[in-house]
Amino acid sequence: METKKYSYDYPHPAVTTDCVIFGFDGSxxxxxxxxxxIEPFKGKWALPGGFLKMxxxxxxxxxxxxxxxTGMNNAYIRQFHTxxxxxxxxxxxxxxxxxxxxxRLQEVKGGDDAAQARWxxxxxxxxxxxxxxxxxxxxxxxxxxxIHFEPVGFELLPETFTMKQxxxxxxxxxxxxxDRRNFAKKMFHLGLLIQTEDMVRxxxxxxxxxxxxxxxxxxxxxxxxxxxxx
Amino acid sequence: METKKYSYDYPHPAVTTDCVIFGFDGSxxxxxxxxxxIEPFKGKWALPGGFLKMxxxxxxxxxxxxxxxTGMNNAYIRQFHTxxxxxxxxxxxxxxxxxxxxxRLQEVKGGDDAAQARWxxxxxxxxxxxxxxxxxxxxxxxxxxxIHFEPVGFELLPETFTMKQxxxxxxxxxxxxxDRRNFAKKMFHLGLLIQTEDMVRxxxxxxxxxxxxxxxxxxxxxxxxxxxxx
DNA sequence: TATTTTGTGTGTAATTCTTACGCAATATAT
DNA sequence: ATATATTGCGTAAGAATTACACACAAAATA
Numbered sequence: 181m182e183t184k185k186y187s188y189d190y191p192h193p194a195v196t197t198d199c200v201i202f203g204f205d206g207s208x209x210x211x212x213x214x215x216x217x218i219e220p221f222k223g224k225w226a227l228p229g230g231f232l233k234m235x236x237x238x239x240x241x242x243x244x245x246x247x248x249x250t251g252m253n254n255a256y257i258r259q260f261h262t263x264x265x266x267x268x269x270x271x272x273x274x275x276x277x278x279x280x281x282x283x284r285l286q287e288v289k290g291g292d293d294a295a296q297a298r299w300x301x302x303x304x305x306x307x308x309x310x311x312x313x314x315x316x317x318x319x320x321x322x323x324x325x326x327i328h329f330e331p332v333g334f335e336l337l338p339e340t341f342t343m344k345q346x347x348x349x350x351x352x353x354x355x356x357x358x359d360r361r362n363f364a365k366k367m368f369h370l371g372l373l374i375q376t377e378d379m380v381r382x383x384x385x386x387x388x389x390x391x392x393x394x395x396x397x398x399x400x401x402x403x404x405x406x407x408x409x410x
Numbered sequence: 411m412e413t414k415k416y417s418y419d420y421p422h423p424a425v426t427t428d429c430v431i432f433g434f435d436g437s438x439x440x441x442x443x444x445x446x447x448i449e450p451f452k453g454k455w456a457l458p459g460g461f462l463k464m465x466x467x468x469x470x471x472x473x474x475x476x477x478x479x480t481g482m483n484n485a486y487i488r489q490f491h492t493x494x495x496x497x498x499x500x501x502x503x504x505x506x507x508x509x510x511x512x513x514r515l516q517e518v519k520g521g522d523d524a525a526q527a528r529w530x531x532x533x534x535x536x537x538x539x540x541x542x543x544x545x546x547x548x549x550x551x552x553x554x555x556x557i558h559f560e561p562v563g564f565e566l567l568p569e570t571f572t573m574k575q576x577x578x579x580x581x582x583x584x585x586x587x588x589d590r591r592n593f594a595k596k597m598f599h600l601g602l603l604i605q606t607e608d609m610v611r612x613x614x615x616x617x618x619x620x621x622x623x624x625x626x627x628x629x630x631x632x633x634x635x636x637x638x639x640x
Numbered sequence: 641t642a643t644t645t646t647g648t649g650t651g652t653a654a655t656t657c658t659t660a661c662g663c664a665a666t667a668t669a670t
Numbered sequence: 671a672t673a674t675a676t677t678g679c680g681t682a683a684g685a686a687t688t689a690c691a692c693a694c695a696a697a698a699t700a
Contacts, residue, residue: 184417184418184419185417185418185419185420186417186418186419186420186421186422187414187415187416187417187418188414188415188416188417188418188422188424189414189415189416190415190416190424190461191416191464192416192418192422192423192424192425193422193425193462193464194418194420194422195422195423195425195505231420232423232494234421234423234496234503235496236496237494237495237496238492238494238505239494259491259492261489262468262489262492262507264462264467264468264469264507265467266464266465266466266467273464275425275468275507277492277494277505325555325559328558329555342677343677343678344676344677359659359660359661360676360677361660361661361678361679361680362658362659362660364677364678365658366657366658369657381667383675383676383677384667384668384669384675384676385666385667385668385674385675385676385677386665386666386667386668386675386676386677386678387666387667387676387677388676388677388678389677389678572648573648573649574647574648589688589689589690590647590648591649591650591651591689591690592687592688592689594649595686595687596686596687599686612647613646613647613648614646614647614696614697614698615645615646615647615648615695615696615697615698616646616647616648616649616694616695616696616697617648617695617696618647618648618649619648619649
């Protein structure tokens with residue numbers, strides 16, 4: 181019989197962190213999923229995640245998972261909900277502190293992890309292991325609400341980007357359509373965009389201006405108690 | 411030596427739910443605090459909370475805590491953040507799933523709990539036990555953001571209320587001042603208020619009209635995918 | 641009793657924001 | 671050459687926000 185090393189007077193649930201990793205390819209919003217190599221749900225796709233260590237915060241745990249999968253160590257990452265349904269893991273009681281991360285696809289190298297990993301666009305997500313479908317859907321809703329208060333979109337875009345890409349991103353996150361000209365007007369009006377001198381040809385028809393996010397201006401406004409209200 | 415009944419191969423943190431219980435007296439936003447009867451932090455004020463049972467969700471656990479303190483079993487309650495700093499409880503590693511609850515002060519009876527409980531207005535909150543100051547501050551921020559997407563204010567008001575009380579509530583939550591006439595215009599324009607025939611005298615000067623929240627209309631609009639945008 | 645003070649209800653003008661488009665320039669495809 | 675797709679710039683109408691003015695009722699005060 182196996183010796184259990186850690187004992188308590190009262191039962192304790194196991195605690196994991198899971199991470200919904202969002203990326204953007206210029207047109208579509210994508211999510212990184214892992215194919216499970218072990219039971220339960222072996223062969224099914226799932227969110228990256230793992231057990232919380234006793235000396236790390238949930239934030240640190242989620243960052244660790246993210247680095248294992250993407251090689252990134254400086255991404256935007258936010259906790260959004262803790263899932264606690266008693267039956268959500270068939271093995272034992274496991275509660276998971278769910279996060280979403282926003283990463284720049286161009287900066288993602290393959291992760292250390294041997295596990296099978298793949299980016300899925302939001303409309304091709306397969307059925308997921310555990311309650312990960314629900315976690316993913318809630319992550320999308322929380323990101324959608326967040327973008328009204330924080331310019332989180334820029335975390336998904338490269339250093340420079342076109343207005344078209346920025347609009348595609350907002351449309352993908354909010355699931356709406358904007359008039360091209362009104363969108364640009366509103367974005368410039370926020371005062372958080374810097375126009376560069378450079379042009380780029382993304383479509384074959386015509387070249388367009390490259391933009392940059394004005395982080396200094398944003399930090400300055402935030403200090404003054406500014407509300408985004410996109 | 412004590413026998414520990416629950417053993418695991420890996421260490422598990424203890425899991426609690428804490429609850430920031432908001433109330434509104436017609437003028438000020440208030441929070442219910444408990445004076446701790448035991449160490450650690452004996453004699454200090456703290457948020458109501460307790461250990462999560464193995465067969466209940468965090469939501470059920472928070473509802474249970476709320477009922478113990480207020481006698482209410484149908485309040486609006488939302489999880490908003492899980493606090494995981496390894497040193498936040500001096501006894502052992504404890505992570506807490508924090509919630510805020512919105513209750514109608516008139517409906518609150520004293521709780522079953524023998525513990526000393528008191529309502530504090532937001533500007534008279536004493537230093538709290540553990541990291542509860544931080545939890546309370548974050549609850550306030552989360553409530554403030556929530557009110558832009560959901561008409562949560564009505565959870566804090568009695569069945570009928572005056573426009574003045576509604577404005578006081580919004581001003582207390584958002585920490586801003588509105589012009590009386592513009593506020594009423596905006597509120598009526600949302601279409602979620604029903605004017606009753608009844609008048610009430612809250613101040614000695616003049617009686618004012620009683621209003622009612624139009625929940626049916628709100629549920630109908632929400633189904634159609636409506637955004638509040640207060 | 642007459643006057644002042646305070647809280648409520650209604651209205652309005654100026655300004656800003658949003659929304660729905662038009663049009664020209666540029667380069668590709670046919 | 672001509673049609674077509676993409677980008678940048680602009681404008682007019684309508685909606686929403688903001689800053690007030692004024693009237694009325696009742697309590698407080700002179």
